[in-house]
Amino acid sequence: MIWVTLVLSLIAGYLVFWAGVISLIGFAGWKQIAERYSAERWPEEEEGVALSWQSGSIGTSRYNGVLKAVITAEGLYMRPVRMFAFNHPPVFIQWGSILRTKIAFWGGLKLELDGGKALSIRGKMATYVKEALEAYDLEDDLNEGYLLDEIEEETPSSERTSQSRRRTRA
Numbered sequence: 001m002i003w004v005t006l007v008l009s010l011i012a013g014y015l016v017f018w019a020g021v022i023s024l025i026g027f028a029g030w031k032q033i034a035e036r037y038s039a040e041r042w043p044e045e046e047e048g049v050a051l052s053w054q055s056g057s058i059g060t061s062r063y064n065g066v067l068k069a070v071i072t073a074e075g076l077y078m079r080p081v082r083m084f085a086f087n088h089p090p091v092f093i094q095w096g097s098i099l100r101t102k103i104a105f106w107g108g109l110k111l112e113l114d115g116g117k118a119l120s121i122r123g124k125m126a127t128y129v130k131e132a133l134e135a136y137d138l139e140d141d142l143n144e145g146y147l148l149d150e151i152e153e154e155t156p157s158s159e160r161t162s163q164s165r166r167r168t169r170a
Helices: 002-036 124-144 146-154 157-169
Strands: 049-058 061-071 075-080 091-094 098-103 109-113 118-122
Touching (some): 002 049, 002 091, 109 124, 118 124
Antiparallel strands (some): 049 061
């Protein structure tokens, strides 16, 4: 009977120790992002590109091969795998919240977010996020009419006046 109690006590102690370590890691990085970019839901895999076992870093916390991500048309969903998920709520970063990107120190992509926060991602996740951001920027340009302005700047003024007449008639 004493052996059962001892084994159960060791398991319970280990679980408490593990939860404490995971919480400290989250406090050093994940919490900074999760407070501002909390995900209200986790998307279905059909909504975007689902990736498992990805790597990234937030602040001083490194998440090497423990992140799950779904890249959708609206933004990036991320969470650690279940074993590392204690005190790590899912995050959702909309594409419009990313102010600029840089090449990260050890490769990958550094995302600078509004509010002064930043995170680095690596591997396939970085590749897909870069492609999604390029598509988002192109869509944003189309929605705001930037391409039309660029076309007007490139055409001579005589052609521009006839094009504007055609546009007003239609």
